[in-house]
Amino acid sequence: MRRGLLVGGTLRVGGSITRSHAGPRTPAPGSVTSTAMTCTEFVARFTDYEDGIASAADVGAMEEHLGRCVSCRRYKAVVERGAALLRSLPVPELREDFAPRLQNRLYSIQESLPPEPNASRTPAVAVFGVAVLLTVVAWSPFLLGSPPVVELPPIVVDRAPEPPPARSANLQERPLELRSAPELDLGLWDDTRLYEYSALSRRYDGSARTRQVGFVPNR
C-alpha cells in the first residue's frame, strides 16, 4: 500500500512526483493547518528537529503537529528510513594496489623534496661566523685605535714655474710629417687584393671586381 508524502506542504500519493520548488506551498487535504504549526512550517523546520538542534518550544510544537498530521508523520518516516537505507549501503572497497601505489607516490615525493632546513643549519652558521670574523679583521685598525698617520717631507718651491713653449694656433698649417718605417712596410702589401664592396644584387653581374691596393713604396 502506498501512502501519501508531504512534500513542500503538499500531500502526494504514490507514483512519480513532479514538484516545482518555486511554486506556492499550499496545504493539501489531509494535512493540518492549525494556528499552532502548518505542514509547511513543519517541513521547513524539520532539519533542526531531526538533528536535535531545534529549540524546546519548536520541538513541542512539531511533536504536537506530528500527533495530528498523518502526512508529516509519513514525511518523517520516509526521511528516516531513507537515511537508514543510505547508511546500510555497502561501502566501496579499496583496490588492492591502493596502498602500494600510495606508498610509491609518497616515497617519490620524499625523494624530490629539498633537504630539510635542519640539515643545512650548521654550514650556514659556520659561513656566518667566518663572515663576521673577516669583517672584524678588516675593520680592526679602525676599531682598535686611531688610524696611522704618515708624515711626508714638505715640498719646497724655490723659483717660479716656466711658461710652456708657444704652439701654433692653426694646426692645419703644420706640414704632415710622414715617418717612414721601411723595415715594416717593405713587401707587406705586395700582391694584395682587396675585394671591393658591391651591392648583393650587383654581385654576380660581371666578374669579381677587385683592385690592387697597397702601399707601394717607391722602389
Next chain:
Amino acid sequence: MARARVKKETESPVVTGEARAHRMHLGEIGDSEVVQASLDGDTRAFGELVRRYDQRLLNFVYRTIGDRERAQDLVQETFVRVYRHLHRFDQSKKFSTWIYTIASNLAKNELRNRSRNPLVLFQTLKKNWDADHRPLEWEDTQYKPDDLFRKRHLREKVEEAVSHLPEHHRIVFVLREMEGKTYEEIADITGCNLGTVKSRLNRARNNFAHIIAPMID
C-alpha cells in the same frame, strides 16, 4: 618539520614486537597526536592516518562523484596533499575536517571538470550492468526472493536518489547522513555558513524523500 620517512614494504618485512606495540599505541591515540607524531618523524604515524581515513574518504568521494575508480584516485591525491602540507595544518582545528575539506574540494573539481567535458564513463555503464546482471545473493534465509529483490531495488533507488541531488546539496547530505558530521564541520568543509548548510540539508532531505517515497511503505 621532520618529515616521516616513507619506506617501502619490502624494506621492513619483519614486524617486531616493539613495532607492533607502537602501532597499537598509534591506533589508540587521537588524530592530533598522530599528526604530531608524523611531524616529529614517526615513520608509522602517517600510515595510521591513511588507515583511519582511506575507507571513509572513499565512501564520501564515491557518493559525491558516483565513479568508484576515479574516487580511488582522488582519495590517493587527498593523502598526497595531506602528506605534502601536513606542516601547514593548524593543529588547533580538527584533522578530520581538514582532510575532508581537501577531499571535498577535489570532488568538486572533478564534478566541475566533468560538467565542462561531459563523457559517458564506462564505470557508470558497468555499475548499471552489475546491478542488472549479478545473481541474487541469499544472505538471509528468512527473506523470500522477492523481498531480497525489493531490498536490492530499494538500495539502488536510494543510491540513485543521492546521485540525482544537485551537487552542493549532495555534498552536504552525504556529509550529514553518511559521515555523521556536525553542521559546524560541514560548514568548515564546504566553506559555507551555518544557515546555508541548514538550508541545503533541508532541501536535500526534501528532494531525497521526494524520490524514494514511492518505494517506501
